[in-house]
Amino acid sequence: MLRPPISPLRLTIVLPCFNEAANVRTVVEAALRVGRDVAQELEVVVVDDGSRDATASIVAELEREAPEVRLVSHPTNLGYGAALRSGFLAARMPWVFYTDGDGQFDLEELHGILPLLESHDIVSCYRLSRRDGPMRFVLGRAFTWACDALLGLDLVDVNCAFKLYPRALFDAFEIRSRGALVDAEVLAAARALGLRVAQPGVPHRPRRGGTQTGASPKVVARAALELSGLCLRRFAPAPPALRASTRTSKHLAAQ
Numbered sequence: 001m002l003r004p005p006i007s008p009l010r011l012t013i014v015l016p017c018f019n020e021a022a023n024v025r026t027v028v029e030a031a032l033r034v035g036r037d038v039a040q041e042l043e044v045v046v047v048d049d050g051s052r053d054a055t056a057s058i059v060a061e062l063e064r065e066a067p068e069v070r071l072v073s074h075p076t077n078l079g080y081g082a083a084l085r086s087g088f089l090a091a092r093m094p095w096v097f098y099t100d101g102d103g104q105f106d107l108e109e110l111h112g113i114l115p116l117l118e119s120h121d122i123v124s125c126y127r128l129s130r131r132d133g134p135m136r137f138v139l140g141r142a143f144t145w146a147c148d149a150l151l152g153l154d155l156v157d158v159n160c161a162f163k164l165y166p167r168a169l170f171d172a173f174e175i176r177s178r179g180a181l182v183d184a185e186v187l188a189a190a191r192a193l194g195l196r197v198a199q200p201g202v203p204h205r206p207r208r209g210g211t212q213t214g215a216s217p218k219v220v221a222r223a224a225l226e227l228s229g230l231c232l233r234r235f236a237p238a239p240p241a242l243r244a245s246t247r248t249s250k251h252l253a254a255q
């Protein structure tokens, strides 16, 4: 996979949002401020995942105020993974950074992680101290442990929403997760491609408004189901057509 240049930096910031009317303006304004500072070319893609509040109209207003802002809308709520997938595929810049649209991360931290691209292909942060309660800490640790063990990864905090990817990664494989497994699926694909992942710590802060749904029974059950599906695909033998094409490409390479 071709590594895009980091200077000049051309960057898409993706912000997934579901009912974030209370937070989205502040987060987009922070993304514009920091993004304009660090990148020579910037776009901010806000994915509205079928919100039932004023999220979409606030982003439409922001689109009129700033040329870098672009709204991608799901007509109904499709899930966190689906929201990220839409944002990544809509990205036009060669580097894609994403964080949540709820303001639980400080966009200023982007300054500190960018230098890591000198020696790595991906930055996947971990939360220095989670500010959403001990249950979420335990659940998050258990989920990271399960993903590491089952997918052969070596992650500290798989679902920390502060990550930087090369856009070309999303052309190299197809994201199938529509729920919270999305980060693990992307990082498993990155590992298979031999990409180097840096894992710095970033601060985490409590939600100022809106409602958290990241650990609802529905979200957790969907992630567990998608993890089982991903494991089955990982260990299943390749279909005959794929085995034949692998043989052909090896054969061609030997010629």
Ligand SMILES: Nc1nc2c(ncn2[C@@H]2O[C@H](COP(=O)(O)OP(=O)(O)O)[C@@H](O)[C@H]2O)c(=O)[nH]1
Binding pocket: 016, 017, 018, 019, 020, 049, 077, 078, 079, 080, 083, 100, 101, 102, 104, 132, 211, 212, 213, 214, 215, 219
């Ligand atoms: N939970 C959830 N979040 C979504 C969805 N679609 C987009 N999001 C956004 O994903 C981010 C994380 O959601 P949140 O409920 O705060 O999860 P948490 O941070 O893990 O507690 C927020 O910016 C949401 O607005 C969805 O279907 N479910």
Ligand SMILES: [Mg+2]
Binding pocket: 100, 102, 104, 212, 214
């Ligand atoms: Mg959150």
